[in-house]
Amino acid sequence: MPETTPLVTLLTQLIARLDRISGHLERAFPVTDDTAIFERSIAYLWKPHGPSGRPGLHPVAEPNLIPFEALKNVDRQKALIEQNTRQFVQGRPANNVLLTGAKGTGKSSLVRACLHGFHEQGLRLVEVDKDHLADLPAIIDLLRGRPERYILFADDLSFEAGESGYKGLKSALDGSIAGQAANCLVYATSNRRHLLPERMADNLSYARGEDGEVHPGEAVEQVVSLSERFGLWVAFYSFSQDEYLAAVAQWLRHYGADEESIVAIRQDAINWATQRGSRSGRVAYQYAKDWAGRQ
Numbered sequence: 001m002p003e004t005t006p007l008v009t010l011l012t013q014l015i016a017r018l019d020r021i022s023g024h025l026e027r028a029f030p031v032t033d034d035t036a037i038f039e040r041s042i043a044y045l046w047k048p049h050g051p052s053g054r055p056g057l058h059p060v061a062e063p064n065l066i067p068f069e070a071l072k073n074v075d076r077q078k079a080l081i082e083q084n085t086r087q088f089v090q091g092r093p094a095n096n097v098l099l100t101g102a103k104g105t106g107k108s109s110l111v112r113a114c115l116h117g118f119h120e121q122g123l124r125l126v127e128v129d130k131d132h133l134a135d136l137p138a139i140i141d142l143l144r145g146r147p148e149r150y151i152l153f154a155d156d157l158s159f160e161a162g163e164s165g166y167k168g169l170k171s172a173l174d175g176s177i178a179g180q181a182a183n184c185l186v187y188a189t190s191n192r193r194h195l196l197p198e199r200m201a202d203n204l205s206y207a208r209g210e211d212g213e214v215h216p217g218e219a220v221e222q223v224v225s226l227s228e229r230f231g232l233w234v235a236f237y238s239f240s241q242d243e244y245l246a247a248v249a250q251w252l253r254h255y256g257a258d259e260e261s262i263v264a265i266r267q268d269a270i271n272w273a274t275q276r277g278s279r280s281g282r283v284a285y286q287y288a289k290d291w292a293g294r295q
Helices: 006-028 075-089 107-121 130-143 166-174 216-229 241-254 259-264 266-276 281-294
Strands: 043-047 056-059 097-101 123-127 149-154 184-190 232-236
Touching: 043 130, 075 097, 075 107, 075 123, 075 149, 075 232, 097 107, 107 123, 107 149, 107 184, 130 149, 130 166, 130 184, 166 184, 166 216, 241 259, 241 266, 241 281, 259 266, 266 281
Parallel strands: 043 123, 097 184, 097 232, 123 149, 149 184
Antiparallel strands: 043 056
């Protein structure tokens, strides 16, 4: 047997130590099959810091879906969004969508209804928090070339003056030098039509700003124009009392109420909305849920 030299011994010890470090790293940051995640769900949340410490898609085990027919008093909005989504899943031209208007009127529910109606045709939903909009180009690159069709969903979207998160959204809407991915669209909801609070002072574009900027209004216009990059605008409005009561009746039937009970509690449902200061599909659902829980 040849005699072991100090150098060979040192190399052997070094290799053993590297093996131990590699083992620890694999246990702490397991390598996952990136393609397998796309088989786990029809809806995902984007998290920039997952269990592995890396950004990625996290499957939603039980997506909160709702059928189109369950949404009332938004027939025009429903038709526009359903048609645009149908074009998208069929590989035809379709637009990014901005849903704006009164709170609780079904904006987010309509997006979830799209997933309910078209997931069997390959539609998938990826919800991206406003704070992570800068990741949108990276998400699109991840999904580019996949056979599924992805709606990137930004809920309750708005920006304050000085925020820069809109830049990632802008890139996703307009495309970068790499071009837009044919299998991705952005659907966003907002209570603000222009995604930014509008003030009278914003019109004074020729007034010098406090920081010395000659045309501060142009900086605001850059963000306001973001909404123009959505090809389809869909507006929602507060419910009338009759529309509100129709939504209440629908949800009460869902919870098993008979027609006699529905008529009997009309005034109670009106009082509920008055106390909340709002008539909407959300308030109708909340009333019906409270009623069902008390029975």
